[in-house]
Amino acid sequence: MTNEKDRIFVLDSKHLSTGMAHIIMRAVEMRDSGCLKTVRIGNYDKSVMRYVRSELRHSHKIQKRRIFITHAGCTVKMVSEVQAEVERLGSFDEVLITKASATVSSNCGMGTIGVLFVREER
Numbered sequence: 001m002t003n004e005k006d007r008i009f010v011l012d013s014k015h016l017s018t019g020m021a022h023i024i025m026r027a028v029e030m031r032d033s034g035c036l037k038t039v040r041i042g043n044y045d046k047s048v049m050r051y052v053r054s055e056l057r058h059s060h061k062i063q064k065r066r067i068f069i070t071h072a073g074c075t076v077k078m079v080s081e082v083q084a085e086v087e088r089l090g091s092f093d094e095v096l097i098t099k100a101s102a103t104v105s106s107n108c109g110m111g112t113i114g115v116l117f118v119r120e121e122r
Helices: 020-033 044-056 076-089 102-108
Strands: 005-010 066-072 094-099 112-118
Touching: 044 076, 044 112, 066 076, 066 102, 076 094, 076 112, 102 112
Parallel strands: 066 094
Antiparallel strands: 005 112, 066 112
16 A cells, blocks of 8 residues: 655745736646645745645644655745744654755746645555
């Protein structure tokens, strides 16, 4: 039996191209088709924290050994706030901060952040 892995990222739209309406429409379309879990539109900082709380609200179903916070060009302040929220919501053995690869960064853009973890087997 394999573990279910979650990879969900928050993008800072001010760093994306001017085709924002197309990007939002495509994201909503992907959400409706099941490719994306959620689309959040609004204040970036608040959206990031809502995302973290949403993902970790059932932290008892997440393996406690290790969790990653992966980002592409986020501020130290943002990464620290996400780390504090992750530590507040779940008692993980390790909280690792990693920078996204060049490939991920070039596709997602500056300001992208994600929390990666493994769920407990069912």
